[in-house]
Amino acid sequence: MKEKLVMQATALMEEFVEKAKLKAGDIMVIGCSTSEIIGSKIGSNSSPETAAVVFDAIHGYAKEKGIYIAVQCCEHLNRAIVVEKAAVPFADPVNVVPQPKAGGSFATQAYAKFENPVVLEEIKADAGIDIGLTLIGMHLKKVAVPVRLENKMIGEALVVAARTRHKFIGGVRAIYNEELL
Secondary structure, three states: OHHHHHHHHHHHHHHHHHHHHOOOOOEEEEEHHHHHHOOOOOOOOOHHHHHHHHHHHHHHHHHHHOOOOEEEEOOOHHOOOEEEEOOOOOOEEEEEEOOOEEEHHHHHHHHHOOEEEOOOOOOEEEEEEOOOOOOOOOEEEEOOEEOOOOOEEEEOOOEEEEEOOOOOOHHOOOOOOOHHH
């Protein structure tokens, strides 16, 4: 099972980073239900072991590309965000340490494995991956655009993803930069 999760997470990241056109310095929010990955109802069967496997694959790939990941905690921490301090040097952190049953196993892994983790109440990320339908939309910049994925499962969890784009302003006479779409 471990090897399958690593392959799925790596394939997901490769596809998503390419399709979302992410580059070094971008921030990607990730919501992850390990309960859903192992086939249980969200919030019912947190798995630190599963979180470690999936987190290591996703974080390793993102780090190699210079992309920051911001991990959404579960509802018990009001969907707070664990992120590297370097990604948000001027942010105002809150004081909490995620645990498997209060923050979630994936956020617990992020807090333990980031070099200099901070927890924030919110973030406005450039893109996001939602593993197990945890609802990450509140942490994306405006305007979110769905990214259709071929790799849309990790274990038993459905994966959905989005990127963001700049708002269009100016109406019918405006000209837009195609590179920002």
